[in-house]
Amino acid sequence: MWVQVALFVASLVISYLLQPKPPQAKPSAFDDIKFPTIDDGTPRMVVFGDVWLTDWCVIGAGNYRTSPIVKKQKGLFGSKRQTVGHRYLMSLHMGLCLLMDEITQIKIGDRVAWQGVSDSANQSHIRIHKPDLFGGDDKEGGIDGTLIIMKGASDQRPLPQLQQMYDSPVPAYRGVVTFFFDGMVCSGSPYPKAWAFRVRRTTCEWYNEKATIWLDDGNGNPIKAMNPAHIIFEAQTNEDWGRGTDIGQLDLDSFKECADILYDEKFGMCIAWKRQDTLKQFIQQILDHIGGALMIDRTTGLWKLVLIRESDKPETLPSFDYGTGMLRIEEDNNSSNELVTNQLVVSYTDPVSNETRTVRTENLASIQRDGIILQNKTYVGLPTSDLAGRVASRDMKIIQSHLKKFKIVLDRRAYALQPTSAFVLKIPQRGIDSMMMRAVRVEHGTLTNGEITVTAVQDVFGLPRTTYSQVQPSLWIQPSLSPEPIVNARLWQLPYPHLLDVFSPEQLALNSDGYALVLAERPNSLQQGFEMWAKTTGEPSEQYVGQGQFVSRGMVQNAVHQTSQITTLTLDTIGVMSIGQCALLNDEIVQIQAINFDNRQISVKRGCMDTVPTAHDENSAIWFYDDVALVAEKAIKVGQTLTVKLLSQTSQGTLDLSKATANSLLIDNRHARPFAPANVQINGLSYPNQIQALNKISWVGRNKISQNTAILDQNAPHQSVETGATVSLIISKKTSANGSYQRVVQKSGITGFSLDIVADNPSNDETKLVVNLDNAVMIKVELWAVKDGLTSWQRHSIEVAVG
Incomplete structure (x- = not known):
């Protein structure tokens, strides 16, 4: 028996010794490990407030290495150490976003690997020691290594560890937030898990003290939100x-x-623009959150941000009825639909947990009557239930208000009305004594009819102030629709830059014909436009030459001094005008630089194009003519007189030709003449009132060819003059206050841009001029340009007291 047992044991030992050894686990090759990579040109995310970034992107990986996981395996003769897997270590270069203040949490595979608040420096280090995050060596390992945060400052240097990983020069990655991690990323399984980062950014270069809005999630967790006004500003x-x-x-x-x-209001937002939508869509998304609008203000030409909130001074709002500006009602979309949403569910994103949560608001009375009529809305930038509830209440109030709409x-x-403007509408003919409205769309149309079409909705904040009454008999009197004679009109010959809108410089060089600009003020608001009928010298009767549009005309309430500086004009009324528009002040072209509608004032550049600054009396007329088709379609020869009659038009007809006033203009070859010099200075001063002695006269050049369609004023930089153009000068003096001017000297053919006034010039220096101003109490300097025998359209005439 013992022999049989011994033989069995020997057989078992031999069998164990002869069996093949179990294979040692081999590490996966680096090429087998897959990462979510990013391509060149991929848009980078922009962070606002407190957000989670879950789109893990690896720019590059390297320094691949493994560490064996060795465990003891039991056998007949004891235990052996055997490699059962590997830990995978490497360097990862990750791209995150454009800008960041700090990082507060890192999740890997939906598990928290690190939390805290990172350093504010541009480059900082985070030690992540979670080797058992995914179960340790028995399962999928964990994370163990150092994360270097690089915020992309303008002076950021290339990271040495990154250069070592690529073994070549690398960029500094300025202007973008990147992370560099080196250490264990997984074990057992060669499949790294996705990283997610909770980051915060509210820093703004503008008004930074109000950029951060601290909120609470209701559980004591702080949320660093960003002011939406700063988001739109950026x-x-x-x-x-x-x-x-x-x-x-x-x-x-x-x-x-x-x-x-x-x-x-503590209305902070937390949102990341992932560049999937256009910038316009993203801005609109922010505006939808806050209930606001972004537009170009017609009165200033600037981008204006407006919040739709309750007016703190409703009594100051503009009011319109049939006697104060309302012409007609085109649409009245006020049919009531009782079956509207009575339960609203608003979804928002909790930046602490990165979960989508909801709040609900409802109208219980409507639900009991009609059942649940549900609507869902998503506001991804709202970070708290409190803020989401306020927005839900706002939207429900609008839905349930059955707001009236008018066009x-x-x-x-x-x-002055612009989108979002509040105003009061009074239509007693329809039972509306007073109703606060909010402009949704404002269409100014053309100058032909002077009408402004406004699409408006009843202001939800103004509902308590709306009053209704029984319909009263209308006291409105239908105005006359008959065409009225045009009282204020003017003909004006077009300068060279305006003709370039139709002709080329080559065509104008061969064409001496003139064209007239027709300026006419609307007799009343019902006159829509006018026909132009014209004749020239020798023609028996007027012929139709085109359709005209009315322009704005004002009267300057203050005397205007002769100056090259920007001048403020106070007008009797502010009509239709815009910044950059040209205007004709008597015979001087000016250009609008600023408009103050409240004070009826405009600021203008002086002496534009081929005109020079002159003084203007109080109550001088100013015409605003730019960007309007006002040119009579008729070429007039030089020396001929153009006579034009303007026939106003209404919806009922056109003025009879016999009732129209004739306006006449002698045509000269204006566009062929050189431009006068600009910015003339006496002793280095622009238009001084008094000097001790005349020492120097200087100016800058103008060139209509190189200027092209540009509108240059007196203070625009010097231009090289046209070939063959020269300057002529006359200096006169008065020897008594009541005396007349006597010519002292005249000089022509000047090619320079200054003259020194001297008592003697023995060397005949062309830059010097001998002038005898003995006993002068006043002097007058006249300066103009000459080319090919043609003088400039206007000449400078500057009078200065001496003594």
Whole structure:
């Protein structure tokens, strides 16, 4: 028996010794490990507030290495150490976003690997020691290594560890947030899990003290949200990812006002623009959250930010009825639909957990009557249930209010209305004594009819102030629709730059014909336009030469001095005008630089194109003519007199030719003449009132050919003059206050741009001029240009007291 047992044991030992050894686990090759990579040109995300970034992108990986996982395996003769897997270590270069203040949490595979608040320095280090995050060596390992945060400052240097990984020079990655991690990323299984980062950014170069809005999630967790006004400001001005708008083109007061309101409301947002939508769509998304609008203010030409909130002074709002500017009602979409949403569910994103949550608001009375009529809305930028609930209540109030809508036509008294503007509408003929409205769309149309079409909705904040009454008999009197004679009109010959809108410089060089600009003021708001009938010298009767449009005309309430500086004009009324528009002040062309509608003032550049600055009396007329087709379609020969009659038009007909006033203009070859010099200075001063002695006269050149269609004023830089153009000069003096001017000297053919006034010039220096001004109490300097025998359209005439 013992022999049989011994033979069995020997057989078992031999069998164990002869069996093949179990294979040692081999590590996966680096090429087998897959990462979510990023390509060149991929748009980089922009972070606002407190957000989670879950789109893990690996720019590069390297320094691949493994560490064996060795465990003891039991056998007949004891235990053996055997490699059962490997830990995978490597370097990862990860791209995150454009800008970041700090990182507060890192999740890998939906498990928290690190949390805290990272350093504020541009480059900082985070030690992540979670080797058992995914079960340790028995399962899928964990994370163990150092994360280097690089915020992409303008002076950021290339990271040495990154250069070592690629074994070649690398960029510094300025302007973008990147992370560099080196250490264990997984074990057992060669499949790294996705990384997610909770980051925060509210820093803004503008008004930073109101950029951060601290919120609470209701469980004691702080949320660092960003002021939406600052988000829109960055989207407008950022030159890297935004519109790149110059800050000077923003109405900063409106942005600051909105920032203050949102800060006080604790209306902070947390959102990341992932560049999947256009910038316009992203800005609109922010505006939808806050209930606001972004537009170009017609009165300033600047981008203006407006919040739709309750007016704190409703009694100051403009009011319109049939006697104060309302012409007619085109649409009245006020049919009531009782079956509207009565339960609204708003979804928002919790930045602490990165989960989508919901709040609900409802109208219980409507639900009991009609059943549940559900609507869902998503506001991804709202970070708290409190803020989501406030927005849900706002939207439900709008839905349940059955707001009235109108499309009305107003006259020019509504010039100041813009989208989001609040105003009061009074239509007693329809039982509406007073109703607060909010403009949705404002269409100014053309100058032909002077009408402003406004699409408006009843202001949800103004509902308590709306009053209704029984319909009363209309007291409105239908105005006369008969065409009226045009009282204020003027003919004016077009200068060279305006003719370039139709002709080329080569055509104008061969064409001496003149063209007239017809300026006419609307007799009343019902006159829609006018026909132009004209004849020239020798023609028996007027012929139709085109259709005209009315322009704005004003009377300057202050005397205007002769100057080359920007001048403020106070007008009797502000009509239709815009910044950059040309105007004709008597015979001087000016260009609008600023408009103050409240004070009826405009600031203008002086002596534009081929005109020079002159003094203008109080109550001088100014015509605003730019961008309107006003040219009579008739070429007139030089020396002929053009006579034009203007026939006003209404919906009922055209004025009879016999009732129209004739306007005449002698045509000269204006466009062929050289431009006068500009910015004339006496002793280095522009238009001085008094000097001790005349020492120097200087000016800058003008060139109509190189100027082309540009509108240059007196202070524009010097231009090389046309070939063959020279300057002529006359200096006169008075020897008594009541005396007349006597010519002292005249000089022509001047090619320079200054003259020194001397008592003697023995060397006949062309830059010097001998002038005897003995006993002078006043002097007058006249300066103009000459080319091919033609003088400039206007000449400078400057009078200065001496003594």
